[in-house]
Amino acid sequence: MFRTRATALASLAAASLLLLSACSSSSGATTPSSAPTAGTADLSFRTGTAQQNNAQPNTGDLAPGAAPAAAARKPVARTWVQLSAGRAGALDPVVLNGAGFTLYRFDNDSANPSRSTCFDACASTWPPYLVAKGGKVFIDGIRKSAIGFIPRDGALQVTIGGWPVYLFSKDTKPGDTNGQGAGGTWFGVTPDGQKAGQTAGGGQNGQTGQNGGQNGGQNGGQNNGGNPSVAPATSATFFDTANFADPAEGITGPGCRPVRFSGSLQISGFAKIWDGPDCTGNSLVVQGNVNDLAAIGFPAVKSVRFFN
Numbered sequence: 001m002f003r004t005r006a007t008a009l010a011s012l013a014a015a016s017l018l019l020l021s022a023c024s025s026s027s028g029a030t031t032p033s034s035a036p037t038a039g040t041a042d043l044s045f046r047t048g049t050a051q052q053n054n055a056q057p058n059t060g061d062l063a064p065g066a067a068p069a070a071a072a073r074k075p076v077a078r079t080w081v082q083l084s085a086g087r088a089g090a091l092d093p094v095v096l097n098g099a100g101f102t103l104y105r106f107d108n109d110s111a112n113p114s115r116s117t118c119f120d121a122c123a124s125t126w127p128p129y130l131v132a133k134g135g136k137v138f139i140d141g142i143r144k145s146a147i148g149f150i151p152r153d154g155a156l157q158v159t160i161g162g163w164p165v166y167l168f169s170k171d172t173k174p175g176d177t178n179g180q181g182a183g184g185t186w187f188g189v190t191p192d193g194q195k196a197g198q199t200a201g202g203g204q205n206g207q208t209g210q211n212g213g214q215n216g217g218q219n220g221g222q223n224n225g226g227n228p229s230v231a232p233a234t235s236a237t238f239f240d241t242a243n244f245a246d247p248a249e250g251i252t253g254p255g256c257r258p259v260r261f262s263g264s265l266q267i268s269g270f271a272k273i274w275d276g277p278d279c280t281g282n283s284l285v286v287q288g289n290v291n292d293l294a295a296i297g298f299p300a301v302k303s304v305r306f307f308n
Contacts, residue, residue, distance in 0.1 A: 042133040043149070043156070050082045050098045050138045060136070061098030068101055071127035072169035077155030081131045085141035085191040089177040094188040094196040095142065095160060100174025103129060103158075103165040107185040111162030111193065114150050118166065121245045126166040126179070126186070130155040142191045161193010170237075170244070170266070182244060182266060183291025233269035233306055238262060242292040253306025262301035265290040274303045 046053045050060060060080030064070060082098030095103045104126065108117045118126055131137065132155050137147065142160070149156035150164060157164050168179030168186075179186050180197060188196030235252040239245060241263035251257050253271075256279040265273075270287040274280060275298055284298060293301055 043131065043135055043137055045137050045139060045144060047139055049084065049140050050080060053136075053138055055080055055098075055136070055138070061101075067099065068127060068167040068169050068171050071167060072124050075123070075127065075130060075153050075155075077130040077132035077153070078135065079132055080136040080138060081129065081158060082138040082140060083142050083147060083158070083160070088175045088188065089180075091177055091180065091188045091196040093190055094177075095165070095191055096174075097129065097167070098138065101167055101171055102175075102177050102179070102188050103160070104168055104179050104186050105160070105163040105165055105189040105193070105195065107187075109164050111159075114148060114159045114162045114164060116150065116152065116157060116164040118164075121241070122243055125169050125244050125246075127169060128152055128157045129165045129167060130157055132156075146192055159193075160189050160191070163189060163193045165189050178266065182289040183264070184288070185291065233267045233271045235306075236265060236267040236271060236304060238301065238304075239264040239266075242294070244289075244291065251304060256303055256305045259301045259304050262293050262299065264292060265301075272305045273298055273301045274305070275300055277302045279303045279305050 050062070055062075058064070060066065060078045061082055063076070063078065065074065065076045066078050070076070080098070083103075084096045084098075085093045086096045086100075088094050088096060088100075088102045091102070097103060106116075106118055106126070109115060110117075116128065118128070130152060131149070137158075139147065146161050148159040148162065150159060151157075159165065168176075168182075170176075170178045177188060180188055187198075190196050233253075235250060237248050237250050238259055238261040239248045240261040244264050244266060247261065249259075249261055251259065258277065259273070265286060266289045267286060268288075270285055272279075272283055272285050273293075274283045276282070281302070282298075284296065286296075290296060293299060
């Protein structure tokens with residue numbers, strides 16, 4: 001009897017050992033490992049500015065090819081990027097890169113999931129802000145949790161609050177905000193991924209969007225669209241195609257001025273455009289940037305009048 005009980009216990013122990021072994025093997029095969037945000041394992045993060053971290057001069061954001069105009073000609077993946085909460089013009093706060101250039105977000109993109117829709121000609125005007133795999137990210141006044149990345153052009157495009165971010169090729173010096181409000185879809189990005197320069201009611205400080213300009217032109221005659229806080233423009237830039245793609249011409253007032261290009265328009269303030277020469281024919285008051293003049297019924301702008 002004793003022998004029978006011992007044999008049974010031994011068999012039970014062997015079965016238990018096999019069961020534990022099988023469970024352990026199964027657990028090891030199915031337990032997922034935590035996956036980092038795309039590309040973050042290839043990057044190193046540092047708190048503070050590039051200068052505080054002794055980054056080499058003329059590299060990263062400070063490399064000659066990393067300036068907006070240069071990056072527009074050829075995509076550049078920087079060896080390091082700096083994301084700083086700062087001020088540029090009337091935008092406070094807004095995110096600036098290590099060279100002091102404004103970073104922008106695009107309403108047509110997606111933040112959840114992070115996705116860019118700006119390619120080809122759009123990406124030439126709005127160069128994606130790229131960091132090379134294995135590069136460094138300097139964080140200055142921004143939460144690390146707000147920063148992400150999506151794969152692009154063999155590198156990683158920076159996202160803030162989920163929104164892919166870009167430079168603007170027409171920003172020629174640090175602190176420029178020439179892309180703010182462009183087409184009613186481009187805005188400086190805040191440290192948490194929101195649109196910079198927004199009032200509590202959702203409008204822009206110091207500049208209104210494309211819709212306000214159109215309504216003003218239709219209803220306001222030669223006034224500023226019913227918004228007395230917007231000043232008359234003293235200059236404008238007209239582009240040959242939609243979405244602010246080159247070639248372009250800058251026009252300065254006062255009075256009626258001829259226009260050669262009529263694809264899109266960048267303007268701070270308001271002015272009146274005409275489809276005939278010498279400010280004749282059909283007219284419309286525009287207020288803020290217009291990314292497609294044909295879409296508002298003016299495919300052939302011939303002249304513009306500034307009210308200064």
